[in-house]
Amino acid sequence: MDNLTTDSNDVNYMKEVKKHYNLARITWNGDPCSPREYSWEGLTCDYSKSNQNPRIVTVNLSTSRLRGGFAISFMKMTSLENLDLSHNNLTGAIPDYQLKSLKFLDLSNNKLDGPIPDSILQRFQAGLLDLRLEGNPVCSNVKGAYCSKKRKNTTSTVLISVIVPVVLVSLLVVMCILWKLCWKGKSGDNEDYDMYEEETPLHIDIRRFTYTELKLITNDFQSTIGKGGFGTVYHGTLENGDEVAVKVLMETSIAESTDFLPEVQTLSKVHHKNLVTLQGYCQNRKCLALVYDFMPRGNxxxxxxxxxxxxxxxxxxxxxxxxxxxxxxxxxxxxxxxxxxxxxxxxxxxxxxxxxxxxxxxxxxxxxxxxxxxxxxxxxxxxxxxxxxxxxxxxxxxxxxxxxxxxxxxxxxxxxxxxxxxxxxxxxxxxxxxxxxxxxxxxxxxxxxxxxxxxxxxxxxxxxxxxxxxxxxxxxxxxxxxxxxxxxxxxxxxxxxxxxxxxxxxxxxxxxxxxxxxxxxxxxxxxxxxxxxxxxxxxxxx
Structure with missing residues (x-):
């Protein structure tokens, strides 16, 4: 792999966090930041220094059913800028967080009590830390802004006076563009895609779906059940009630798609109880798709x-x-x-x-x-x-x-x-x-x-x-x-x-x-x- 591995200290601290809270996430295996395409869910890494190991700058474990005390490992991550542990069941006191790199700390809606450390309050008061503690017992006798959902912004008046005119002008420009687009083709998305249907179908004995039919059976592509380099897989239901999985190739990959035809041709010929059944395909110059039997237990x-x-x-x-x-x-x-x-x-x-x-x-x-x-x-x-x-x-x-x-x-x-x-x-x-x-x-x-x-x-x-x-x-x-x-x-x-x-x-x-x-x-x-x-x-x- 060309990518540099994550800083070893950050790796060790995240492993300690994983063990402390007994986390069993699918993506939390291997290196946290490398390769970039397979970085751990909930982490953001800093790759700006190309000759140095990437560092973890954001950890988001909100609504992750965390229990127990605050993991001390977070306090050792010297590059950590954003930490979100909101909506969990964390108990005990808030530790004395000395990290100067930390800019955002969200501990809202937990069960934390005890005094708020002076080091955290000082950074909050100096405007160096965005602190959120609402929904914790520690806020029962405190009236600080960090314990309220309503937050004051000292620069709000200045920002409003500058931003509002800019936004209004931008909205006018966008409305003009949309108006022109609507007049160019009022027929909508269905007609745009229908005109790109390939005239010559594949010579195989399975159903060919139009893009309009795919939209109908997937309820306008509402339910995503998987993603990959090829595109996205959606859940759908055929007219007879059978559930299907619809694999849609991304538009950017259609021109270079070398896997679509081999998969259609292979699956149209093979039939076995332990091979996935291909129900049909969509051959559109803007959308290539395969329609399979839906597998409710995943992979x-x-x-x-x-x-x-x-x-x-x-x-x-x-x-x-x-x-x-x-x-x-x-x-x-x-x-x-x-x-x-x-x-x-x-x-x-x-x-x-x-x-x-x-x-x-x-x-x-x-x-x-x-x-x-x-x-x-x-x-x-x-x-x-x-x-x-x-x-x-x-x-x-x-x-x-x-x-x-x-x-x-x-x-x-x-x-x-x-x-x-x-x-x-x-x-x-x-x-x-x-x-x-x-x-x-x-x-x-x-x-x-x-x-x-x-x-x-x-x-x-x-x-x-x-x-x-x-x-x-x-x-x-x-x-x-x-x-x-x-x-x-x-x-x-x-x-x-x-x-x-x-x-x-x-x-x-x-x-x-x-x-x-x-x-x-x-x-x-x-x-x-x-x-x-x-x-x-x-x-x-x-």
Whole structure:
């Protein structure tokens, strides 16, 4: 990644805050500020100094169900300018905040009591700090402006006298522009888009929607259920009452859209219970869209790391893994020519109301045969899930999907993302090896499973996952073999809860030999996800 990582002190303080309040947000993984596109929700980072690590300047945890006292870590973040902890259940006294960088502090609507520190009052009175405390017990005997919803602005009179005339002139200009636009075309948005409908439809046997129809079934694009680099996904309802998800490409990406036609053509030909069903498409020069069956349980990534009290059980996880494996097996073995998905990952495994896994997002999929396996463009896929052999050679085979599926299996077992901070950036397969090398295979298991799993099936699934992420494609199993092995272990997974055992008594001898020799190869664990793979064949007993 080109981006610099977040200042290490800020990272440590935010981890302390996350632990203090037991926060389980989906986006709060990896580096808080880097890459910019995946910065943590509720944080604003300062990237102005291009040669220095970004600093966290804003933390917004309003309405986040925070409980307990004020986290002392906030007081140590020397670049923090704005802190919003309003509408929570914080208790105790307000700490003596000495940070000179702080310009905005909103603690309103909590349960804070005790005196207000002099350092905070002095900065407020000097106009250096915007302080908000209304709705707290501390305001019961205080009449300060910071305890009132009505705020006085000492410069309001001057601002009004300057701004009002400017606003009035601007409004007149805007009204004139709107008036001209209305006269240019009174027909409205529907007619503007209808005139851009492509005259020649795709030669596929599925429904074609007009832009006007999309507006109708999505209630004018009111309900957003997902966003990505491609555009936005909306919830909709067809005339017969069936719920659908409508993926609309952004207008700026239509001219360069290379994923739209492959996805339409692929999904119009493939039909399997574990592959998403394409209901139709919209082919408009201003709007390209795909209409899928709606999946009410979201995706596998949300299920594994979405927070909350509900935790999917071990047997359920294996059923979802088997569902996804069967969908990939169909693409690899029963389609002619075979289809490689190329972007297998937990966000692309959707879940229906019964938690059945459905493979989705075929924008990167490619049909191939043995005579044509070379892709001349950059390797496609997602960071942490890309087959290292494909990344190095651009030789596309079905084993590319097998590698990515191995990463999915490891996420199902551990609950961890493919790449995360521990405390440095680490690839999930290397993290698994390191933790098993330290002692027990149980150390890698998702804590939310609460030890409710069968130990023998766990070891078998770990073995399969590590076999799938072999560095060399020829050493990986086929998806047919993966499906067969998962079907064998599912009855065992539901039979008994975890049985505790020591590594010395249960783990196979070859597995122990690998662990005992880890010291000689220790550097490979830290070398990313290409060098560290060479040991993984030992997990499969090879």
């Amino acid at each position: 596998l990534q949300q299920l594994l790391r979405g927070g909350g009290d509900y935790s999917v059980k071990w047997e359920q996880r294996l059923h979802i893994a088997l569902d996804a494996a069967q969908g990939l097996e169909y693409l690899h073995e029963l389609c002619t020519p075979s289809i490689v998905h190329r972007d297998v990952k937990t966000p692309n495994i959707l879940l229906d109301k019964n938690l059945v896994g459905i493979i989705s997002d075929f924008g990167l999929s490619r049909a191939f045969n043995d005579a044509h396996t070379h892709i001349s463009t950059a390797a496609a896929g997602t960071l942490g899930c890309i087959d290292p052999e494909y990344h190095a050679t651009f030789q596309l085979t079905v084993k590319t999907d097998v590698y990515s599926f191995g990463i999915v299996l490891l996420e199902i077992i551990t609950g961890q993302p493919p790449v995360f901070m521990d405390p440095q950036t680490v690839h999930l397969p290397n993290w698994v090896r390191q933790n098993i090398a330290k002692g027990s295979i149980h150390d890698i298991v998702d804590k939310r499973l609460l030890d409710q799993y069968d130990a023998s099936s766990l070891q078998s699934v770990v073995d399969l996952a590590m076999n799938c992420v072999e560095n060399t494609a020829i050493n990986r199993p086929t998806m047919t073999e993966v499906v067969s092995r998962l079907k064998v272990w599912l009855p065992a997974a539901s039979a008994t809860p975890r049985r505790t055992y020591s590594m010395d008594s249960e783990i196979p001898r070859q597995f122990k030999l690998m662990i005992s020799g880890a010291g000689n190869e220790g550097s490979s664990f830290q070398s990313g996800y290409t060098n560290g793979m060479s040991q993984s064949s030992l997990f499969s007993g090879r």
